[in-house]
Amino acid sequence: MRKQYINGVWCDAIDGGTWDLQSPSTEEIIDKVPFGNASDCKSAIEAADKSFNDWKKTTPYFRAEFLKKAANYIRENVEAFAKETALETGKPMLEARGEWQVSANLFEWFAEEGKRNYGRVVPTNRADKRSMVIYQPVGVVGVITAWNFPAYNPARAVGAALAAGCTVVMRGSEFTPLSSFNLAKSLHEAGIPKGVFNLINTEPIATGTEMIENPLLKKISFTGSTRVGKILMDGASKTSTKLSLELGGNAPVIIDSDVDVESIAKQALTAKMRNCGQVCVSPQRFYVHSKIFNQFVSIVKEEITKLKIGINGGDTDFLGPLINKTQQKHSLAMLEKAKSEGAKIHIGGEASEKGFFVHPALIEARQSQSFIKTEMFGPLMIVIPFDTKEEAIKWANDTEYGLASYAFTNHIKTANFYAENLEFGMVGINEWAPQGTELPFSGWKSSGIGHESGAEGLKEYLELKLISYGNMS
Numbered sequence: 001m002r003k004q005y006i007n008g009v010w011c012d013a014i015d016g017g018t019w020d021l022q023s024p025s026t027e028e029i030i031d032k033v034p035f036g037n038a039s040d041c042k043s044a045i046e047a048a049d050k051s052f053n054d055w056k057k058t059t060p061y062f063r064a065e066f067l068k069k070a071a072n073y074i075r076e077n078v079e080a081f082a083k084e085t086a087l088e089t090g091k092p093m094l095e096a097r098g099e100w101q102v103s104a105n106l107f108e109w110f111a112e113e114g115k116r117n118y119g120r121v122v123p124t125n126r127a128d129k130r131s132m133v134i135y136q137p138v139g140v141v142g143v144i145t146a147w148n149f150p151a152y153n154p155a156r157a158v159g160a161a162l163a164a165g166c167t168v169v170m171r172g173s174e175f176t177p178l179s180s181f182n183l184a185k186s187l188h189e190a191g192i193p194k195g196v197f198n199l200i201n202t203e204p205i206a207t208g209t210e211m212i213e214n215p216l217l218k219k220i221s222f223t224g225s226t227r228v229g230k231i232l233m234d235g236a237s238k239t240s241t242k243l244s245l246e247l248g249g250n251a252p253v254i255i256d257s258d259v260d261v262e263s264i265a266k267q268a269l270t271a272k273m274r275n276c277g278q279v280c281v282s283p284q285r286f287y288v289h290s291k292i293f294n295q296f297v298s299i300v301k302e303e304i305t306k307l308k309i310g311i312n313g314g315d316t317d318f319l320g321p322l323i324n325k326t327q328q329k330h331s332l333a334m335l336e337k338a339k340s341e342g343a344k345i346h347i348g349g350e351a352s353e354k355g356f357f358v359h360p361a362l363i364e365a366r367q368s369q370s371f372i373k374t375e376m377f378g379p380l381m382i383v384i385p386f387d388t389k390e391e392a393i394k395w396a397n398d399t400e401y402g403l404a405s406y407a408f409t410n411h412i413k414t415a416n417f418y419a420e421n422l423e424f425g426m427v428g429i430n431e432w433a434p435q436g437t438e439l440p441f442s443g444w445k446s447s448g449i450g451h452e453s454g455a456e457g458l459k460e461y462l463e464l465k466l467i468s469y470g471n472m473s
Contacts, residue, residue, distance in 0.1 A: 002177075004034050004201055005184040007047035008194025014039045019174050019201065024090040024321040024356045025311040033177045038206040041169065042214060044198035048140045048167035049216040051195030056137045056165040063163055064111035069190035071107040074100055077182070083313060084178040085151060090356075091275050092317035102437065103155035103183070106453070109437045113458050114163030128473040135462040137165030138242060139218030142211040144171050144204075146223045147323050148278045150179035156441070156452045157221040157244070158183070162197065164461035169198045169217070175323055177201050208232060212241055219243070219461070223280075226401075226446045233449075244450035244460050247443060248375045249280045249403035252396035254418055255296065256389070256409035257289035264408055265299035269381065271432040273307065273360055276320055277379045278327070281404035281426065281435065284376050286383045287392045293385040297364065300381065301346050304360050311355075321356040322378055328356040331378030337371040338363050338380075348379070367395045375401070389417060397423045402444030406432065 003010040013036030021031040055063075074081065082096035089096070119134035141161045145153040154170055161168050172180030184199040200207065208228075211217050212235035219242040222232055226247040236243050255264055271283050288296045310318035322328045328351060335349045348361035360379035365372050372382055386392045396405060406428040407418035415429050425442035428434035435441050440456040442448075450460050 002031065002033050002181060004036065004040060004044075005181075005188065005197070005199040006040070006044045007050075007198065008188075013037070013202070014043065019177070021088060021175075021177060022324070023087065024323050026355055030087060031178065033181075034201055035174060036200060036202040038202075038210040040200045040202050041171070041207045041210040044169040044200050045140060045142075045210070045214050045217050047195040048169050048198055051193060052137075052140055052167045055167055055193065055196050058165070060114035060117060060163065060165075063165065064114055066187070066190045066192050067107045067111035067159060067162060070186040070192075071104040071111070073186045073189045074104040074107070077186075078104075081151070081179070081182045084182065085176070086312045086320075088176050088178050089147065089150065089275075089323060090312060090320035092312045092320060093314070094317045095275060096312075099149055099152045103151040105437045106152070106155040107159045110159035110163035110458060113455060114165075116455070117164070117458065117462065124468075128471055129468060130472050131466065131468040134465050134467065135459070136465055138461055138463050139166060140169065140216055141166045141461060142169050142171070142217050142220045144208065144211070144220060144222045144224065145173065147173035147175040148275060148280070150176035151183060153223045153246075154180070154183055156457060157223075158187075158197065160452070160457045161221070161461045162192075164458055166219075166461050167196050167198075169200065169211070171200050171202055171204075171207050174201060174204070209235070212236060212239055215239075217241065221452075221460070222246070229448070244452070245443075245448040246280065246441065246452055247403075247446060247448045248401055249282070249443070249447055250285065250373065250375050250399045250401040251281055251283050251404040251406065251424075252285045252287060252399075252422075253283045253405075254386075254389075254392045254396060254407040254409075255286060255288045255292070256407075256411070256414060257291040258410045259292070259408050261292045261295050262299055265296050266303055267432065269300050269303050272381045273319055273379055276322055276358075278323065278377050282377070283404075283406055283432070284382060285372055285396070286381065287386045287395060288383055290385040290387050293383070297346060297362065297383055300383070301362055304347050304362060307360060309352075309357055309359065319360065319379065321352075322358060323356070325356060327378060328358060331358045331376070331380060334371060334374060334376055334378070334380055335361060335363075337374075338365065338369070341369040341371055342366075343369055343371070367398070373399055389414060393418065393421045397421075400446040403447035404428065404434065406434075
């Protein structure tokens with residue numbers, strides 16, 4: 001269905017507004033979808049509030065059945081869903097399929113984790129007192145997610161919120177509405193009660209304002225830029241709306257001299273170019289030991305020449321485009337800034353005449369150059385030589401962001417040094433994917449507040465309540 005989903009009904013925008021969905025690969029209009037405003041958001045919040053009282057009283061076993069049915073529906077339709085995700089994002093089919101499979105896994109994970117919403121009995125210092133701690137759903141939750149992972153990003157928040165007993169109003173990105181509609185369709189086909197899950201496709205500023213100011217909505221889960229996250233924090237300070245924020249990143253990678261250089265260089269390029277670099281945890285600053293630096297650069301440069309750029313959706317997977325003109329301009333501006341500061345462009349950086357493609361670039365930089373502190377969010381790979389592990393740590397931590405970080409070494413003491421001293425919520429040692437469905441996704445510093453996924457992800461949608469009984473002797 002190419003419509004919003006409010007109170008169990010597929011519907012157009014209240015004012016009849018529409019959005020022309022543009023292909024990032026061809027710049028052609030591929031669909032026209034509803035595009036509403038604050039009125040649609042308010043209607044969805046009211047529906048979610050009306051259904052909350054009944055939904056929160058259901059057992060986690062009851063709620064789990066809907067999530068598991070939705071997970072199964074996704075698995076049955078992975079190919080069709082992936083094609084539409086590839087169409088609107090430009091990402092390879094292999095990545096799109098994987099994203100939908102993980103989305104199903106998230107629904108199933110939280111279906112089971114909701115059954116483990118344990119409290120505890122606390123022994124007290126009084127013989128006539130009995131105390132316990134329980135967790136209850138926070139209420140109506142607004143889920144605002146980004147375009148880079150239009151199925152995975154909302155699935156982890158929606159799955160956790162529904163499992164916890166909350167009702168949901170979801171706003172996916174206007175740049176990837178087809179994926180949002182398919183996620184809603186999965187819950188609809190699972191038989192989710194009306195009003196428990198609602199999907200809107202609306203103007204972002206008006207929606208954020210309505211969610212912050214509407215007293216019926218108790219929490220917002222947001223995935224997006226640090227700039228917008230700070231705006232939400234400012235607004236929430238006036239209304240006491242709770243927030244979970246998964247924001248930007250500037251992930252460092254420390255590659256020590258004892259690694260298999262050829263293997264790590266090839267892996268590094270693959271990790272960097274996933275979703276054309278449009279990944280919050282994407283490795284960005286590669287600190288490579290000076291003993292192997294030239295060899296590493298030479299291998300990466302050669303591997304870049306082998307990358308195939310093109311339109312995805314068929315049997316062959318290409319390096320796709322950036323999501324829109326704005327992101328393309330951002331990457332090109334970063335390249336120009338790098339050049340102006342004296343960085344060396346080894347290869348790449350050219351823009352396509354049609355579509356929002358940018359040829360992957362390898363940039364040799366110095367720590368003193370300011371452009372490296374900006375989140376790239378594109379196919380730009382920055383390499384910087386270092387001499388000591390202390391120097392590498394100092395440089396890696398020199399950022400306002402603290403989402404993901406990576407280190408590669410074959411020495412256990414060195415690995416432990418990196419793991420304990422990197423100031424980031426996630427540290428991958430000799431691996432590129434420290435996160436997982438069952439593991440907490442966490443950002444430090446300007447990279448966010450709260451957690452997604454894992455047992456910690458469920459707790460984000462629950463309120464702690466202390467219950468004490470006196471005069472029990």
